[in-house]
Amino acid sequence: KDQAGQVPMDDNKRLLGGLLPQGMEKDSCLSRYQMALYRKRLQRKYPSSYLISRLRSYEATHKRCGPYTESYNRTLEYLKSGQYNSTSPTDCNYIVWISLSGLGNKMLTIASAFLYALLTNRVLLVDPGENIPDLFCEPFPEVSWLLPPDFPIIDKFDTFNLTSPDSYGNMLRHSVVSNSTVPPYVYLNLLHDLDDHDELFFCDQEQSLLHKVPWLILKSNNYFVPSLFLMQSFEEELNNLFPDEGSVFHFLGQYLFHPTNTVWGLITRFYEAYLARADEIIGIQVRIIGIVGKGPEPLKYVVDQIVGCARNENLLPEISEKKPIINPSKQHKTMKAVLITSLSAGYFETLRDMYWTHQTATGEIIEVYQPSHEENQHTENEMHNMKALAEINLLSLSDKLITSPWSTFGYVAQSLGGLRPWILVKSDNQTLTDPPCSRAASMDPCFHTPPNGNCREKNWVDKGKIVPHVQHCEDRSWGLKLV
Numbered sequence: 293k294d295q296a297g298q299v300p301m302d303d304n305k306r307l308l309g310g311l312l313p314q315g316m317e318k319d320s321c322l323s324r325y326q327m328a329l330y331r332k333r334l335q336r337k338y339p340s341s342y343l344i345s346r347l348r349s350y351e352a353t354h355k356r357c358g359p360y361t362e363s364y365n366r367t368l369e370y371l372k373s374g375q376y377n378s379t380s381p382t383d384c385n386y387i388v389w390i391s392l393s394g395l396g397n398k399m400l401t402i403a404s405a406f407l408y409a410l411l412t413n414r415v416l417l418v419d420p421g422e423n424i425p426d427l428f429c430e431p432f433p434e435v436s437w438l439l440p441p442d443f444p445i446i447d448k449f450d451t452f453n454l455t456s457p458d459s460y461g462n463m464l465r466h467s468v469v470s471n472s473t474v475p476p477y478v479y480l481n482l483l484h485d486l487d488d489h490d491e492l493f494f495c496d497q498e499q500s501l502l503h504k505v506p507w508l509i510l511k512s513n514n515y516f517v518p519s520l521f522l523m524q525s526f527e528e529e530l531n532n533l534f535p536d537e538g539s540v541f542h543f544l545g546q547y548l549f550h551p552t553n554t555v556w557g558l559i560t561r562f563y564e565a566y567l568a569r570a571d572e573i574i575g576i577q578v579r580i581i582g583i584v585g586k587g588p589e590p591l592k593y594v595v596d597q598i599v600g601c602a603r604n605e606n607l608l609p610e611i612s613e614k615k616p617i618i619n620p621s622k623q624h625k626t627m628k629a630v631l632i633t634s635l636s637a638g639y640f641e642t643l644r645d646m647y648w649t650h651q652t653a654t655g656e657i658i659e660v661y662q663p664s665h666e667e668n669q670h671t672e673n674e675m676h677n678m679k680a681l682a683e684i685n686l687l688s689l690s691d692k693l694i695t696s697p698w699s700t701f702g703y704v705a706q707s708l709g710g711l712r713p714w715i716l717v718k719s720d721n722q723t724l725t726d727p728p729c730s731r732a733a734s735m736d737p738c739f740h741t742p743p744n745g746n747c748r749e750k751n752w753v754d755k756g757k758i759v760p761h762v763q764h765c766e767d768r769s770w771g772l773k774l775v
């Protein structure tokens with residue numbers, strides 16, 4: 293700090309306008325302090341001062357309640373004994389995130405669970421799964437966010453599903469939970485298969501009961517934040533935290549997810565070698581998620597979509613069919629780097645060949661790169677996940693971004709980068725649509741399977757029409773997103 297007690301401007305920028313806490317060790321997590329230098333192209337949005345103050349108070353609570361603290365050990369006793377008397381409330385309550393699904397899904401659900409923890413004064417503990425600690429630095433000062441391996445009911449995690457008697461939905465269905473009978477833990481089934489009882493989680497009345505349960509154990513593969521914005525009990529707090537609603541993951545993602553030094557090496561070496569000198573970086577994320585019974589989209593169809601989108605939206609120049617003119621001019625030519633990410637190499641090869649075998653109509657130089665092509669998803673493999681995280685972050689450093697529909701991998705990249713992407717249109721019959729892509733209304737991710745019902749009311753309401761900042765998603769008409 294300077295003499296006036298002010299944090300110098302530089303540090304403030306590095307700490308993302310106060311989003312990140314001061315004083316954390318630097319060398320063990322370089323990305324925390326260096327990411328801002330790479331995101332300098334970004335037109336920065338600043339977090340609200342209320343969000344900053346809530347994060348600092350969360351950190352204090354985490355320090356007091358985190359693993360192996362006195363409060364943690366005391367609250368753990370209820371789990372061990374299976375007995376809990378809700379008339380003598382605990383001083384710390386928890387939400388435990390269970391690791392599952394691909395990396396994009398994981399990051400979206402951790403952020404959702406963290407926001408829920410902020411709203412309900414809980415402490416977030418993260419199941420390390422196969423390799424969370426290899427991917428992400430600890431986000432909170434001093435006390436770990438990782439669930440300890442000796443957590444009493446850890447062996448039950450695999451068995452939790454829609455039919456578990458421990459799920460909140462089933463407890464409500466069988467009336468085994470009430471204001472006077474509060475269990476020490478409940479399993480929250482917020483997976484894509486959530487049923488009409490599970491989805492009561494999103495109702496104000498049920499929240500007041502959940503509030504009394506010391507341990508919530510969550511399984512989700514969904515960004516459930518948009519539905520929290522439709523709940524009266526959280527409305528005021530959320531307005532204060534995020535006056536700009538469409539930036540929730542942008543801030544929470546940058547706050548929580550700092551790649552470890554190994555992943556940071558993958559990011560920075562690639563960036564410096566291939567992207568740093570470009571005048572503009574165009575990210576293209578290709579994720580082929582087949583529709584059941586249809587099989588994957590053919591390569592040519594996807595390439596045509598990308599090329600059509602890039603042409604319509606002026607993202608990349610057209611190629612010229614004229615004979616190449618050898619232009620010895622030393623004048624600076626605009627250089628655009630195209631960063632493609634995909635499990636397969638075909639899209640990259642086709643685009644690179646297109647710009648190699650033709651000149652561009654504008655004379656711009658187009659470089660095309662792809663960091664890896666892993667062919668198949670291998671969620672259990674450490675280096676596979678590290679590459680995935682590196683690529684998500686590299687995409688987030690683009691100036692403009694084209695993404696694939698329905699992909700959480702793309703959602704994370706766009707929100708971290710503060711980018712409103714052009715999303716390729718998902719066509720039911722794999723014929724080219726006009727236009728081939730549409731601009732997202734905001735950078736925030738889509739909640740793919742929001743609740744259908746209207747809590748205890750019988751009438752149906754269109755959830756995309758209740759408040760202006762919660763709308764249906766561009767790439768999924770029944771999904772919900774913040775704009």
Ligand code: GDP
Binds near residue numbers: 394634669698701
């Ligand atoms: P989603 O399935 O598209 O919603 O995204 P997820 O990230 O949840 O799951 C897909 C997983 O497949 C990723 O986590 C990676 O393991 C892998 N994957 C998909 N696309 C890519 C890619 O472009 N690059 C790399 N390295 N891995 C990818």
